[in-house]
Amino acid sequence: MKIPQLRKKLEVKSCHDVSWEDNYSWIHQKNILEVLKDSSKLLPEVRKYLEEENAYFEYQMKNTKDSQKKIFDEIKGRIKLEDQSLPFKDVRYEYWTKTTEKGNYSIKLRKKISTNEVEEIWNGDKEKEKLNTEYFGLGDLEVSFNDKYLAYSLDLKGSEYYTIHVRDIETNKLITEKIQETSGSITFSLDDKYIFYSKLDEHHRPRKIFRHKLGSSVLDDELIFEEKSEAFTVGLGISSDEKFFFITSSDHNTSEQYYFSVDEQEPKPKLIQKRERGIIYSVNSWDENFYKHTNKDAEDFKIERARSLEDQNWEVFIPARNEVLIGGLVFLKNWIIRSETSNALSKLILRDPKTNKEEEIIFSDEKVVVPGISLAQKDKNTDEVHLSYSSPKTPGRTYLYNLKTKERKLLKEQEIPSGHNSDDYIVERLECSSHDNRLIPLTITRHKSTPVDGSANLLLYGYGSYGSSMTPNFSSTRLSLINRDIIWVTAHIRGGMEKGMKWWKEGKLLNKKNTFEDYIAVAKFLIEKKYTSKGKIIGMGGSAGGLLMGAVVNKNPELFKGIVMAVPFVDSLTTNLDHSLPLTVGEFDEFGNAKENKEHFDYIYSYAPYNNIKKMDYPDILITTSLSDNRVLFDEPAKFTAKLRELKTDNNLLLLKTEMNAGHGGKSGRDGAIEEIALDYSFILKITDKI
Structure with missing residues (x-):
């Protein structure tokens, strides 16, 4: 079959007295956000190219159809299809969700405590069928405080433009106008007369918060807060004691909060503390005190306490510790529970507020x-909570745990219907030195029968951006590779916060290349320690993890057998220079501002995957994207693929698969998600000759 070729049309770009050629920039449409909402506005030539790439993908992967089905069945066979969550006891009802054997979406149920009467208040499969839509994305699902109304937000394209609906639970009828082009989040007022929501601007950024009176026209909605900076986005939540609403405005690096009382008839948000670049803080309210989680004068955060937000006499409640990330607080009447993370491992700490004594909650060896x-339950006058844990080899377990007596009762264990024996797997936590001698944690999971003699293929997963930490949790899907002697390694590289805020700072802006160097150091370490060999590693990453994949394969292609890049951020320089795109302005403190800062420009230009494709051999590569993705536009991976086809000097596979009805998270529904994983894994089995 003929290899697809995207038409070249030379454009010479320039910035800061630097010029470069871009033969494929023409595919980026100026009305791109309109295209995401309505794909009929896509240029016909671009659509034809994406369809040709999809056809080429199908042709090259036709010998994997059986393995795709086999892996799909394996993964689905490890899921208890007919399952339900543990109930949460509210005031008048217990609420829980369930899934069915044939359904793809969750069902929400409740039981009236006084009568034990059970009713279904939401059924995702029925809602999708009623709307007759291929993509069905649920943003938020909220029940009003009086238990009468159900509010939900839907995205039917994958473009993350959510429409809010509110219905009467008893009559199942809509009680107010639908509210379009929102961020999806919904918060009821305590009197259940209003909902609060955030509206998206023309650049798909939530910068306004409105209050909508149920039953009224959307045209009458009251603007209660507007963020003036294009770099900041807003959200609203309620305090733990349900006395205050807090509005948070933030980018990735800085935050600012406002508050107003839940019973204010005309909300007038008051500023807590003025924003200060690089300072992140959030405030909560409990038991006549305010608690502030902040990194001011505390790189890895601390928690302060004050009696009032008027005079704000803050005192240290939980002190900062070097390279120990202090998490937030969960409040009960007699207890406070908090989390902390160090060296890519998290723990739970129990505090007695009467004595201020703390102890770690340990429930696994x-x-x-x-x-x-x-x-x-909602009533905080209790000693009982749900505690859960999982590990890379142990499915999730949830206990009813008594904080006072330390007694625990197993309530729910993640069931693997097709069978699972944790003793068949080995989990290791190792560290290796990066180029600057910083120690990188890595989590290794392998089958006990897989040899450590250099003969095994190894999947090396990485992300390393936005301070997002990779947690070593259980994943039943990965077993389809691990059981075939492919070792799974998660590299906890810089750019995340596995080792505190410093770990993030050392992997962003003008330190971004540390992320790539860490990943390469891990790969070489694993080769040295005989977990695998040169040319037997499969790199995997999505979104900003796709940026990582693009950067490392340009730098060290010889290390890899293959690369899997999902919705990859690979044309990062072009995106950074375009301040009209949804995420660009809010990410200046993550990646830099190439347009206004020459040093940032030179640095991003030096690693941006699209700009650094070379004439050389590349490994087998699978790239997946979605047409309605507004976070990483589909034209980034499309351009990357076209340029790579033009320059690479090998005959290895280069496949681009575009979902024509999906967004950044891929297909909707349980089966859709499994299909995408089965596709990725089949590609891996194909290139490693394990089909």
Whole structure:
């Protein structure tokens, strides 16, 4: 089959007295955000190219159809299809969700405590069928405080433009006008007369918060807050004691909060503390105190406490510790629970507010675990909570845990219907030195029968941006590779916060290349330690992790057997220079501002994957994208693929798969998600001759 070729049309770009050629920039439409909402506005020639790439993908992958089905069945066979969550006890009802064997979307149910009467208040599959849509994205699903109304937001394209609906639960009828082009989040007022929501601007940024009176016209909605900076986006939430609403305005690096009382008839948000570049803070309210989680004079955060937001006499409540990331607080009447993370491992800390004594909650003897906590009921006068944990080899377990007596009762265990024995797997936590001698944690998961003699293929997963930490949790999907002697390694590289705020700072802006160097150092370390060999590694990353993949494969292609890049941020210089795109302005403190700062420009230009494709051999590469993705526009991976086809000197696979009805997160629904994983894994099995 003929290899697709995108038409070349030379454009010479320039910035800061530097000029460069871009043969494929013509595919980026000026009305790109309109295209994301309505794909009929896509240039016919571009659509034809994407369809040709999809056809070429199908042709090259036709011998994997059986393996795709086999892996799909394996993954689905590890999921308890008919399942339900643990109930949360509210005031008048218990609420929980369930899934069915044939359904793709969740169902929300509730039981009236006084009568034990059960009713279904939301059914995703029925809603999707009613709307007759291929893509069905649920943003938020909220029940009003009086339990009468259900508010939900839907995205039917994948473009993350959410429409809000509110219905009467008893009559199932809509009670107010639908509200379009929102961020999707919904918050009810305590009197259930209003909802608060954030509206998207012309650049798809939520910078305004409105209050909508139920039953009234959207035209009468009241603007209660507007963020003037294009770099900041806004959201609204309620305090733990339900006495205040807090509005948070932030970019990735700086935040600012406002508050108003829940019973204010005309909300007038008041500023808590003026924004200060590089300072992130958030305030909560509980038991006549305000608690502030902040990194001011505390790189890895601390928690302060004050009696009032009027005079703000803050005192240290939880002090800062070097390279220990202090998390937020969960409040009960007699207890405070908090989290902290160090060296890519998290723990839960229990505090008695009467004595201020603290102790770690330990409920597993495994070294690499992911703990979690959720409240079992709305009434905070309890000693019982839901504690959960999982590890790379152990499915999730949830206990009813008594904080006072330390007694625990297993309530729910993630069931693997097709069978799973944790003892068949080995989990290791190692460290290796990067180019500057910083120690990088890595989590290794392998089958006990997989040899460590250099013969195994190895999947090396990485992300390393926005301070997002990679948690070593259980994933039943990965077993389809691990059981075939492919070792799974997660590299906790800089750019995340696995080792605190410094770990993030050392992997962004003019330190961004540390992210790539860390990943390459991990790859070489794994080769040296005989977990794999040169040319047997499969690199995998999505979104900003796709930027990582593009950068490292340009730098060290010989290390890899293959690369899997999902919705990859690979034309990062072009995107950074375009301040009209949804995410660009808000990411200046993450990647820099190439348009206004020559040093930033030179640095981004030196690593941007699209700009640094070379005439050389590349490994097998699979690139996936979605037509309605507004976070990483589809034209980035399309341009990257076209230029790579033009310059690479090998005959290895280069495949581009575009979902024509999806967004940044890929297909909607349970089966859709499994299909995408099965596709990625089949590509990996194909190139490693394991089909």
